[in-house]
Amino acid sequence: MSEQTKTGFFQRLKQGLSKTTKEFTDKIDTLISGYGKIDEAFYDELEEILITADLGFDITMELIESLREKVKEVKTDDPHQVKVLLKELIINILSTGNRELQVEPPPAVVLVVGVNGVGKTTTIGKLAHYFKQQHKEVMLAAGDTFRAGAIDQLEVWGQRNQVPVIRHQEGSDPAAVIFDAIHSAKARNCEILICDTAGRLHNKKNLMNELGKIFRVVDREYPEARKEVLLVLDATTGQNALQQAKVFGEVAQLTGIVLTKLDGTAKGGIVLAITKSMGTPVKMIGVGEQLEDLQPFDPSSFAEALLGDTNETRIADDIKI
Amino acid sequence: MIFEGLSEKLQNTLSKLKSKGKLTEKDVKEAMREVKLALLEADVNFKVVKDFIKRVSDRAVGDEVMESLTPGQHVIKIVNEELTALMGSSQSKLTFSSKPPTIYMMVGLQGSGKTTTCGKLAKHLKKQQKSPLLVACDIYRPAAIQQLKTVGGQVDVPVFSMGDGTSPVHISKAAVEHANRQGLDTVIIDTAGRLHIDELLMEELQQIKAAVKPQEILLVVDSMTGQDAVNVAEQFHEQIGIDGVILTKLDGDTRGGAALSVRAVTQKPIKFAGIGEKIDEFEPFHPDRMASRILGMGDMLSLIEKAQSNIDLKKAQELEKKMRTQQFTFDDFLDQLQQMKNMGPLSQVLQMIPGMGGKQLKNLEVDDRELVHIEAIIQSMTREERSNPGLINGSRRKRIAIGSGTSIQQVNKLLKQFEQTRKMMKQFMDMEKGMKKGGRFKMPFPGM
Numbered sequence: 001m002s003e004q005t006k007t008g009f010f011q012r013l014k015q016g017l018s019k020t021t022k023e024f025t026d027k028i029d030t031l032i033s034g035y036g037k038i039d040e041a042f043y044d045e046l047e048e049i050l051i052t053a054d055l056g057f058d059i060t061m062e063l064i065e066s067l068r069e070k071v072k073e074v075k076t077d078d079p080h081q082v083k084v085l086l087k088e089l090i091i092n093i094l095s096t097g098n099r100e101l102q103v104e105p106p107p108a109v110v111l112v113v114g115v116n117g118v119g120k121t122t123t124i125g126k127l128a129h130y131f132k133q134q135h136k137e138v139m140l141a142a143g144d145t146f147r148a149g150a151i152d153q154l155e156v157w158g159q160r161n162q163v164p165v166i167r168h169q170e171g172s173d174p175a176a177v178i179f180d181a182i183h184s185a186k187a188r189n190c191e192i193l194i195c196d197t198a199g200r201l202h203n204k205k206n207l208m209n210e211l212g213k214i215f216r217v218v219d220r221e222y223p224e225a226r227k228e229v230l231l232v233l234d235a236t237t238g239q240n241a242l243q244q245a246k247v248f249g250e251v252a253q254l255t256g257i258v259l260t261k262l263d264g265t266a267k268g269g270i271v272l273a274i275t276k277s278m279g280t281p282v283k284m285i286g287v288g289e290q291l292e293d294l295q296p297f298d299p300s301s302f303a304e305a306l307l308g309d310t311n312e313t314r315i316a317d318d319i320k321i
Numbered sequence: 322m323i324f325e326g327l328s329e330k331l332q333n334t335l336s337k338l339k340s341k342g343k344l345t346e347k348d349v350k351e352a353m354r355e356v357k358l359a360l361l362e363a364d365v366n367f368k369v370v371k372d373f374i375k376r377v378s379d380r381a382v383g384d385e386v387m388e389s390l391t392p393g394q395h396v397i398k399i400v401n402e403e404l405t406a407l408m409g410s411s412q413s414k415l416t417f418s419s420k421p422p423t424i425y426m427m428v429g430l431q432g433s434g435k436t437t438t439c440g441k442l443a444k445h446l447k448k449q450q451k452s453p454l455l456v457a458c459d460i461y462r463p464a465a466i467q468q469l470k471t472v473g474g475q476v477d478v479p480v481f482s483m484g485d486g487t488s489p490v491h492i493s494k495a496a497v498e499h500a501n502r503q504g505l506d507t508v509i510i511d512t513a514g515r516l517h518i519d520e521l522l523m524e525e526l527q528q529i530k531a532a533v534k535p536q537e538i539l540l541v542v543d544s545m546t547g548q549d550a551v552n553v554a555e556q557f558h559e560q561i562g563i564d565g566v567i568l569t570k571l572d573g574d575t576r577g578g579a580a581l582s583v584r585a586v587t588q589k590p591i592k593f594a595g596i597g598e599k600i601d602e603f604e605p606f607h608p609d610r611m612a613s614r615i616l617g618m619g620d621m622l623s624l625i626e627k628a629q630s631n632i633d634l635k636k637a638q639e640l641e642k643k644m645r646t647q648q649f650t651f652d653d654f655l656d657q658l659q660q661m662k663n664m665g666p667l668s669q670v671l672q673m674i675p676g677m678g679g680k681q682l683k684n685l686e687v688d689d690r691e692l693v694h695i696e697a698i699i700q701s702m703t704r705e706e707r708s709n710p711g712l713i714n715g716s717r718r719k720r721i722a723i724g725s726g727t728s729i730q731q732v733n734k735l736l737k738q739f740e741q742t743r744k745m746m747k748q749f750m751d752m753e754k755g756m757k758k759g760g761r762f763k764m765p766f767p768g769m
Binding site for chain 1: 358361362363364366367430431432433434436462463464465467468469471472475515516517518543545546547548549550552553570578579598
C-alpha cells in the first residue's frame with residue numbers, strides 16, 4: 001500500500017529533484033550558463049513557465065518585476081542564483097498565515113466548501129483518515145443534500161474510515177443536517193466534526209444563503225468549538241479559482257485552502273494569487289486517490305515542483321537539439 | 322458571461338486602435354499585447370495564445386487595409402476570422418450509427434461533470450425521439466452508480482448497471498446486448514474519471530472502446546480548466562482518440578478559454594456545452610457564434626433558437642412588432658416575463674443579447690425571485706395602466722403597492738426599469754437597422 005501510494009506528488013517530486021541534482025547537474029549548468037547572462041529571453045522563459053503553471057498574468061508579472069529588483073540588489077548574473085531567488089519569492093508568498101489545522105483543543109468543526117467536482121467529498125474522506133491517524137474521534141455530516149449520490153458517497157468514506165456519518169435525505173435542509181450533527185457530536189464527545197456542503201457557484205444567492213445559514217447554526221449551537229473553513233480547489237482549475245475563492249470568501253471566513261488533484265500534470269499555481277490577494281493559506285494538498293494521499297502543504301516543495309519540472313523540459317529540449 | 326472579460330478587454334484595446342486612425346506596426350503590437358493578456362486571463366493555453374498572436378500579427382501588419390474598412394475594423398476582422406478558424410467554423414452535430422444502437426462513450430477527468438453530462442445528453446437525445454440507455458461503468462468512485470441512477474431517474478431514462486464488482490468492459494458489452502434486446506437505439510456509457518496520466522484507466526478505456534466500438538467518444542472538459550487543459554486533451558486524444566468535446570460548467574463567471582485550447586490541440590469539434598446545473602441547461606455548441614461572442618457581438622442566434630424552443634412563436638412575432646413600433650406595454654412585459662421563466666435563469670438570457678456583454682450587465686443584478694414581485698406589481702395594475710404607464714401617478718402607485726403587497730419604492734423601481742427596457746429596445750432596434758445597412762463589423766463600435 002505505502003509503496004503504491006507514494007507514486008504521487010512527493011515521489012515524482014523526489015524523482016524530479018534527484019534527476020536535477022545528480023545526473024543532470026552538469027547539463028543544467030551548461031544550459032543555464034548557455035544563457036550566459038540574465039537577459040530578456042531568460043525572463044521571457046520564466047514568464048512562460050509561471051503562466052503555464054496557472055499563476056495568472058498579473059502575479060507572474062509581479063513576480064518577474066520583484067525578481068528583477070532582487071537581481072539588481074544582489075548583483076548577480078548567475079541564472080542559477082536567479083532561480084533560487086524566484087523560489088524564495090514564491091515561498092515567501094505561500095508562507096502567509098497559519099498553515100496548521102486548528103483543531104486543538106477539541107471540540108472542533110471543519111467545514112468544507114467549494115464548487116462542484118473539485119473533490120470535496122473525497123477530501124473529507126481523506127481528512128477523516130488524517131485525523132483518525134492522530135487518534136482523534138471524528139464524525140462526518142452529509143451537508144451536500146443537493147447533488148445526486150453525494151450522501152451515499154460520503155457514507156462510503158465513513159465506512160472506510162469507520163467513522164459515523166450524520167445524514168438526512170437528499171433535498172433536505174443542509175443546515176438541519178449540521179444542526180443534528182453538532183448535537184450528535186456533543187452527545188458522543190466527538191472531537192472533530194467534518195461537514196460536507198453542496199458545491200455551487202451558479203446561483204450565488206442561494207449558495208450564500210445556504211452557507212450563511214450553516215455558519216449561523218454552527219456559531220449558535222457550537223460556540224465552544226474551534227472552526228476551520230476549508231475551501232477545496234482543484235489544481236487543474238485556472239484563473240476561475242480566484243473567483244471561487246472570492247465568492248466563498250464573501251460568505252465565509254475562509255481559514256485555509258485544500259488543493260486537490262496535484263497528482264496530475266496541473267500545478268495549481270493559482271493558489272499564489274489567492275494567498276497573495278486574500279491572505280488565505282494553503283493547508284493541505286491532495287496528491288492521489290488513496291486515503292493517505294492528503295498531506296500538509298509545504299511551500300518549499302510546492303515551489304520546487306512549480307519550477308522543478310522546468311529543468312527537465314529544458315534538458316529534454318537541450319538533448320533534442 | 323462566458324467570454325465577457327475577454328470581449329470587454331478586446332473592445333477596449335480595439336477601440337484604442339480606432340482612435341488612432343492609422344494602423345502602424347507599433348499599434349498592432351500594442352493591441353496584440355492586450356489580446357494576449359486577455360486570452361491568458363481567460364485561461365487559454367500559453368502556446369495556443371502565442372501561435373494565435375503570431376498569426377494575427379503577421380496578417381495584420383502585412384495586410385493591406387481594405388478600403389472600405391478603418392484600420393481598427395480591419396484588425397477586428399482579422400482577430401474575428403482567426404478566432405473563428407481556431408474554434409472551427411460550423412456547428413458539429415452528433416452522428417448516429419447506421420445500425421443501432423448508436424454508442425456514445427463519455428470520457429474525462431474526475432470532477433469534470435461526466436455523470437451529469439450523461440444525463441443531459443440522454444435528455445437531449447430523448448427530445449429527438451431517441452430511446453437512450455445510460456450505462457454505469459464508473460465502478461471506482463463511491464456512489465457514482467447511484468448518482469447515475471438518480472440522474473437517469475430525473476430524465477426518465479433507464480440505467481444499466483451491474484454494481485461495482487464487474488469489470489467495466491464486461492458491463493459495457495452486456496449493456497449493448499441489453500439495449501438490443503430492449504430495442505433501445507442509443508447507449509451512453511459513463512466511464513470512470515481519473516487523471517490523464519493514469520495508465521490503468523487509459524487501458525481500461527481502450528478495452529471498452531475495443532469491446533463496444535462506440536460511434537463517438539466524447540471528451541468531457543470542465544471549462545474552468547486552466548493551462549493543463551491542453552495536456553488533458555492531448556493525452557485522451559492520443560491514447561483513445563476522441564471524436565468530439567463537451568464543455569461543462571460554462572455558466573457563472575467562467576471565461577472558458579479551455580475551449581480554445583482543447584480545440585487547438587485536438588482539432589476535434591466542441592459539440593455541446595453544459596451551461597448550468599439543471600438537467601436541461603445543455604445546448605449545442607456553435608463555434609462561429611462563440612467567436613463573435615468573444616468580440617462582444619452577442620449571441621443573437623443562440624437567443625433566438627433558445628426562445629424558439631420555449632416561446633410561443635406567434636406571441637414572439639407580435640412582440641417583435643410591438644418592439645419596433647414601441648407599443649410595448651406592461652402586459653407584454655408580464656407576458657415576456659412568464660415566457661422567460663420557461664427559458665431558464667434570466668441572467669443567462671440577458672447575456673445573449675448583444676451589447677449586454679460588457680459593463681452594463683455588471684450593474685444589473687438579476688434575481689429570479691424578484692420576478693415574483695414584478696409579476697405581482699403588474700398584476701395589481703389596471704388594464705389601462707398597463708398599456709399606458711404614463712398614467713400612473715402618486716396615488717395610483719400607492720394603490721398598486723398595497724395591492725401587490727410591495728412598497729412604493731418597488732413600484733417606482735419597476736416603472737423606472739420598464740422605461741429603461743423600452744429605451745433599450747429602441748436602441749436595440751436601431752442597432753439592428755444600422756447593422757443591416759452598414760455590415761456586421763460596424764455594430765459593436767458604432768463610432769467607428
